[in-house]
Amino acid sequence: MAAWMLWCVAVVALSSLACGMSKHQRDIFTSPISAQNSRCFEIVGWSVLLLSAVAAIYLKGASIGLSEWLGCITFGALAVGLLLTYHPKKLLQANVIAAALFGLLLILSLI
Amino acid sequence: MRVDGKNEGPRQSMSWLHTWTSLLLGWLLYAVFLTGTLSFFQNEITVWMKPELHQSVNTTSQQQQLTYALQYLNQKGQSAESWNIRFANERQPAIMLNVRQPGEGRRRGGEIYLDAQTGHEIKARETRGGGFLYRFHFELYGMPRIWGRWIVGIATLLMFVAIISGIITHKKIFKDFFTFRPAKGQRSWLDAHNATAVFALPFHIMITFSGLLLLMHLFMPWAMNTHYGNVRNFYQILNEPIAQTPEQARLLAEQKQKEAAEEGRGNRGGGRRGEAEQAAPVLAAAPMVNLTTLSQSVQQGWGDNPISSIRVNKPNTIEADVQFNATRTTTLLDRESVPSLKFNAVTGQPIDEAKPVNSASKAIYTLVTWLHMARGVDSVLRWLLFLSGVLGTMMIASGLILWVVKRILDVQKLGYKPFGHRVVEVLNITAITGLPIACAAYFFANRVIPAQLAERSPLEINVFFIVWLLCLIHAAVRAHRPAWLEQLALAAAMFLFIPILNLVTGGQALWMSIYHGQWMIASFDLVCIILGLIFIYSYYKLKRYQGLPVKQKKQPKAQSAQEQA
Numbered sequence: 055m056a057a058w059m060l061w062c063v064a065v066v067a068l069s070s071l072a073c074g075m076s077k078h079q080r081d082i083f084t085s086p087i088s089a090q091n092s093r094c095f096e097i098v099g100w101s102v103l104l105l106s107a108v109a110a111i112y113l114k115g116a117s118i119g120l121s122e123w124l125g126c127i128t129f130g131a132l133a134v135g136l137l138l139t140y141h142p143k144k145l146l147q148a149n150v151i152a153a154a155l156f157g158l159l160l161i162l163s164l165i
Numbered sequence: 166m167r168v169d170g171k172n173e174g175p176r177q178s179m180s181w182l183h184t185w186t187s188l189l190l191g192w193l194l195y196a197v198f199l200t201g202t203l204s205f206f207q208n209e210i211t212v213w214m215k216p217e218l219h220q221s222v223n224t225t226s227q228q229q230q231l232t233y234a235l236q237y238l239n240q241k242g243q244s245a246e247s248w249n250i251r252f253a254n255e256r257q258p259a260i261m262l263n264v265r266q267p268g269e270g271r272r273r274g275g276e277i278y279l280d281a282q283t284g285h286e287i288k289a290r291e292t293r294g295g296g297f298l299y300r301f302h303f304e305l306y307g308m309p310r311i312w313g314r315w316i317v318g319i320a321t322l323l324m325f326v327a328i329i330s331g332i333i334t335h336k337k338i339f340k341d342f343f344t345f346r347p348a349k350g351q352r353s354w355l356d357a358h359n360a361t362a363v364f365a366l367p368f369h370i371m372i373t374f375s376g377l378l379l380l381m382h383l384f385m386p387w388a389m390n391t392h393y394g395n396v397r398n399f400y401q402i403l404n405e406p407i408a409q410t411p412e413q414a415r416l417l418a419e420q421k422q423k424e425a426a427e428e429g430r431g432n433r434g435g436g437r438r439g440e441a442e443q444a445a446p447v448l449a450a451a452p453m454v455n456l457t458t459l460s461q462s463v464q465q466g467w468g469d470n471p472i473s474s475i476r477v478n479k480p481n482t483i484e485a486d487v488q489f490n491a492t493r494t495t496t497l498l499d500r501e502s503v504p505s506l507k508f509n510a511v512t513g514q515p516i517d518e519a520k521p522v523n524s525a526s527k528a529i530y531t532l533v534t535w536l537h538m539a540r541g542v543d544s545v546l547r548w549l550l551f552l553s554g555v556l557g558t559m560m561i562a563s564g565l566i567l568w569v570v571k572r573i574l575d576v577q578k579l580g581y582k583p584f585g586h587r588v589v590e591v592l593n594i595t596a597i598t599g600l601p602i603a604c605a606a607y608f609f610a611n612r613v614i615p616a617q618l619a620e621r622s623p624l625e626i627n628v629f630f631i632v633w634l635l636c637l638i639h640a641a642v643r644a645h646r647p648a649w650l651e652q653l654a655l656a657a658a659m660f661l662f663i664p665i666l667n668l669v670t671g672g673q674a675l676w677m678s679i680y681h682g683q684w685m686i687a688s689f690d691l692v693c694i695i696l697g698l699i700f701i702y703s704y705y706k707l708k709r710y711q712g713l714p715v716k717q718k719k720q721p722k723a724q725s726a727q728e729q730a
Contacts, residue, residue, distance in 0.1 A: 118546065
């Protein structure tokens with residue numbers, strides 16, 4: 055469950071990073087993105103990634119936590135990569151779904 | 166300096182290095198990656214290959230299972246040197262016992278299985294199971310072990326070279342992190358190669374580096390030999406327990422004394438260790454404490470980390486001791502981090518044994534090698550490692566195909582296929598689809614060869630290699646495109662048939678294994694179905710593919726069409 059939550063977070067963070075890359079902006083957005091906004095996307099992406107790493111280390115210890123974190127990032131990147139290839143315009147929707155799934159899993163694990 | 170004498174920059178030379186080292190060992194590395202990836206689940210594969218065990222449904226408590234095990238062992242393993250009891254768990258449906266008789270060394274095999282529900286003994290068929298694939302991935306087969314290890318080790322070294330030179334060659338991999346451009350021939354294969362490489366890059370580095378570390382005693386024995394006499398001494402001294410308390414020091418001294426005495430006996434006997442131990446004095450019998458209640462209190466202390474195995478040394482004698490081992494570790498940085506407790510089995514007093522101390526270099530070694538072997542990790546990390554291994558296998562496959570695709574235009578200009586190009590094509594097919602077919606054939610052989618047949622496990626392995634050889638012949642005889650199509654179709658058919666085969670040859674049907682929560686069996690069938698679907702998808706993708714839209718004034722390429730496979 056924690057791994058799926060981590061995966062959701064990775065999807066959101068990596069999507070944000072992709073939004074900050076000029077290369078993908080044409081595919082994702084209909085209007086051009088300012089340099090400032092690109093920077094924002096980058097900062098958000100990296101901070102979420104970092105925060106999730108800290109959470110993973112806190113929950114499972116440095117060695118296991120970081121190993122799992124890297125594994126989840128791998129498959130988060132795979133998901134974002136496939137999404138950008140085949141449905142770049144649906145990236146936002148996919149992120150909403152990932153965030154909702156994360157929330158749902160969070161509630162389930164807290165109960 | 167290049168063999169052909171041309172000048173070049175560092176990136177080009179890296180590219181050259183990357184292409185040729187990878188091609189040379191790509192097929193071997195593909196085989197190592199594929200069988201190695203399967204080895205993350207070698208327990209599960211072995212369980213699937215012993216369908217007799219499927220009837221054992223793990224619904225009983227560990228206390229009940231321990232009672233069954235002790236019942237059996239007290240009857241049939243009375244005079245044993247040691248007992249090892251492995252409980253049924255999420256990776257194993259039955260209770261597994263090992264009985265070591267006096268004078269026997271440590272060895273594999275000889276497992277006794279008990280039904281977790283009834284406690285009756287289950288006679289499982291003789292097979293190497295997942296162990297064959299596991300052994301194959303680092304020492305190959307049919308040659309002296311050392312040779313196999315050297316060959317795989319050199320391939321690993323070149324894999325490490327390929328990873329580093331690959332990062333430099335495809336320097337855009339980080340800039341192109343999410344980029345995949347499908348249906349563009351060579352470009353798509355390069356993207357796929359880059360994506361599978363860069364997404365799982367930490368895994369690739371970890372698995373290759375730790376692979377080298379695991380074989381370090383083979384490649385660089387000099388320091389160990391000079392300082393410690395030999396490799397075995399090195400590891401022994403490295404893991405020498407160090408006493409922290411007076412009590413531990415006392416136990417350690419006692420143990421050393423005993424070992425020295427045993428060794429002395431062995432030397433005087435002049436023979437092998439086995440003969441020496443038979444001459445050991447018979448220990449007086451003594452009743453053991455109630456191990457079931459002891460295990461209960463141990464389990465309470467460990468919470469949700471279940472006891473994985475119990476080892477009883479010198480059972481039912483005055484020197485009996487019992488050790489409990491947990492399933493998971495709390496950190497991958499310490500060899501001693503999987504919780505374990507030892508007790509005097511007669512008095513029930515805990516034995517506080519000295520343990521080796523940790524150091525930074527040992528921590529790094531433990532971290533990467535335990536990840537490599539997925540030791541002490543939970544099922545989540547095991548699946549992540551497995552899936553990363555799948556990505557690695559795909560990375561190698563796409564790299565091999567890329568080599569061919571990249572040279573198609575040149576070959577067409579040439580007007581005929583050079584022999585070398587044809588060899589690469591044939592070997593690509595033999596490796597990429599031939600090896601999965603051979604694995605499927607291994608599973609088929611496991612179920613078709615009669616279970617009672619003596620010496621049946623070498624037969625299974627022979628089927629594996631014969632089918633692989635047939636794939637090679639088929640790829641060599643048939644033209645390129647039909648060879649791909651036919652092998653993809655065969656692979657799809659075989660993998661999709663495996664769950665049915667499981668059902669009709671005495672295994673637990675997929676719906677029943679899911680119903681009983683026997684995921685170690687169900688996931689094998691499910692993964693086979695998924696593999697079958699992937700092969701079907703590749704088949705149709707290739708079947709529909711009619712070559713790239715023609716850019717130059719050239720004829721459409723009929724033969725070059727494996728690009729979408």
